[in-house]
Amino acid sequence: MRIRSLAFLVLTLAMPLQAKKLQVVTTLSDHASLAAAVGGDRIDVESLAKGYQDPHFVEPKPTFILKLHNADLLVVSGLEMEIGYLPPLLDSARNAKVRPGGAGYLDASQGCEVLEKPTAQVTRAMGDVHPYGNPHYWLDPKNGRVVARSIAAKLTELDPAGKDAYAKNLADFEARLTAAEARWSKRIEKLAGTKVVTYHNSWPNFARYFKLDVVGFLEPKPGIPPTPQHKLEIINLIRDQKVPLILMEVYFDRKDPDFVASKSGARVVVLSPSVGGEKGATDYIALFDVNLEKLSAALGFAK
Amino acid sequence: MNKRTLLLGAFLPLAAAAQSPPSGTIFNPSISVIGNFLAAAGHNPVDPEPSLALRESEVGLSAVVDPYARADFFLAFGTEGEVKVEEGFLTFLSLPLDLQVKIGQLKGAFGKLNTQHLHVRPFADVPLPMKNLLGGDDGIEDAGLSVSRLIPAPAGIFLEGTAQLFRGTSENLFQAHNRNDLQPLFHLKGYGDLSEAVNLEVGGSWTRANNLEGPGFRTSLTGIDATFRWKPLQQGLYRGLLVRFEWFLSDRQTPAGTVRADGHYLFGEWRLGRRWFAGARWDESDHADDAALRDRSGSLLLTFWPSEFSQVRAQARRIRYDLGAQGKTNATELLVQLQFSIGAHGAHPF
Helix, strand or coil, X not given: CHHXXXXXXXXHHHHHXXXXXXXXXXXXXXXXXXXXXXXXXXXXXXXXXXXXXXXXXXXXXXXXXXHHHXXXXXEECCCCCCCCCHHHHHHHHCCHHHCCCCCCEEECCCCXXXXXXXXXXXXXXXXXCCCCCCCCHHHCHHHHHHHHHHHHHHHHHHCXXXXXXHHHHHHHHHHHHHHHHHHHXXXXXXXXXXXXXXXXXXXXXXHHHCCCEEEEECCCECCECCCXXXXXXHHHHHHHHCCCEEEEECCCCCHHHHHHHHHXXXXXXXXXXXXXXXXXXXXXXHHHHHHHHHHHXXXXXXX | CCCCCCCCCCCCCCCCCCCCCCHHHHCCCEEEEEEEEEEEEEECCCCCCCCEEEEEEEEEEEEEEECCEEEEEEEEECCCCCEXXXXXXXXXXXXXXXXXXXXXXXXXXXCCHHHCCHHHCCCCCCCHHHHHHCCCCCCCEEEEEEEEEECCCCCCEEEEEEEEEECCCECCCECCCCCCCCEEEEEEEEEEECCCCEEEEEEEEEEEEECCCCCCCEEEEEEEEEEEEECCCCCCCCCEEEEEEEEEXXXXXXXXXXXXXXXXXXXXXXXXXXXXXXXEEEEEEEECCEEEEEXXXXXXXXXXXXXXXXXXXXXXXXXXXXXXXXXXXXXEEEEEEEEEEEECCCCCCX
8 A cells, every 4th residue: 555655756756757749730741741750749739730731722721729728849831831821810819928939939941952943933823822932842852861960959949858869760760761762762773754644732842852854733723623625735745755654633623634534534643732641651661661552563664 | 812811931032042132131021912803794773793893802921020929911902092000919929827919900800700711711702690799700800909818738639728808899689889998809719630631620719898789788709610620631632622611690789689690501512622612501591680680692603713812702602681571582693703912922721
């Protein structure tokens, strides 16, 4: 009895000593995966968007306000990817820490190589363009490495006691990523120069890293669904240039890609643009594994 | 389309790229302009809309003021050139006790419809209970202050209480005769995700202020709202359902006694595809000054979004107006609305 009481007392006293985990919220599942890799058991992390939904059209659900209210760190993807839902959520979150400019706000695009930054005036005649560049930068593993480092630095700043743990976790992650890159490089040799048409312009970073050649988009302009005229142009383009693959994101309707494929002879490959978009894409590295597997299978490459 | 809170960052016509805008412009507010054009055909002997009208042009200006607050202005230009500050308020963002305070010209946090600017509403017209019981198109819109707080609730439930205090003057509804005629308003909002695709939102509202009958005569308004949403995340670009119900009760003091009138509307909108929405609405409402008179209306709607920044909406509407001793009369109309926005990218509707 006495021992049990003593044990209870010790446990009770010890509880406050156990540091509260940092609450991390990300907008995208990719950044959540990177944060989980770097933060380890010192953080709880959750992403607002699921990997299988269009990251441009996340709904501002009030329950997200609660998550942001309780967050110590918010990692946004940036480049106006969240402009349709995050500002009103942050205004209601009553948490100045995670507002832009706050100590707990991290724009993960900073330091990343962003492609397609407009150099001339942009207008919405070009569709739903992003004036700060193509926001799908996380689909280049090199940028994933940059994001992981940024998150580690930010976590260290917010939780200096975890400095060594974050450094070790980061080093472990980078080693895994380096090993994966070596593995992927063999695939890249085979993929190099493969022409593809993609549904939305989500893949410039992915295509550059994996040496794919994006020759067209099913959307005539970003955010505008395929028109009959444009589909015809794409069918002709695929035939003329002998494009073997049409890449589409998991959240688009297959009807148009399937139609274009049936008329042109190309194959439709559904890729996961984010972690969790497909069953096997359980973390940031697995995301590329799954997508490469699908590309290789569609092109008939042996493992 | 663009919702009122919205607008983030400076609106830069040129790509931010590597260029640094001059410091004189970098702190400029984000600017958006929303045009709301309405064409009406058919027969309405009671409350006809003009055949063609740029019904409203709304200019939104928004920026962070300092480390403590942000400011939002929504200036509405009407058909006759009249301009009004629909809303213009300061929001304090980092107050203790999880409070959020807004001060300025505000829309009353009364239910859903009253909080929505004209262009955010998913129909071309104004439902009958709004017209009959809340004074017209804009409802409770007044100078005052608003304090809201997150209320602790079981995990996954969002609860927010809002208390507002207004001067007590809203067009066609309330009239303050002296400084003591202040109008308190209370709103409680609850929201829960039933699954990742399904959620339910309910709210209750109450307010009271001096009405247009003269000093000492007051109107109490009570409201209940409920919204059901279904949107499968992976197919969210193509499928979705929103069903909303709002009920209003008005207790209006008059020299002849208190008139108790009620009204409601039920609205459903189904997403047919990436750019198409179909909707239906049923509304009915007593007259605030004579509860024996009850108008009823049914509408069918079809909305096409060419892009995120414009929409065309057709609404076929039939209203049965109750004229009391003169009997009842019908209005059958087709409303076609064109809305378009330029400037800062707004928040998506929810």
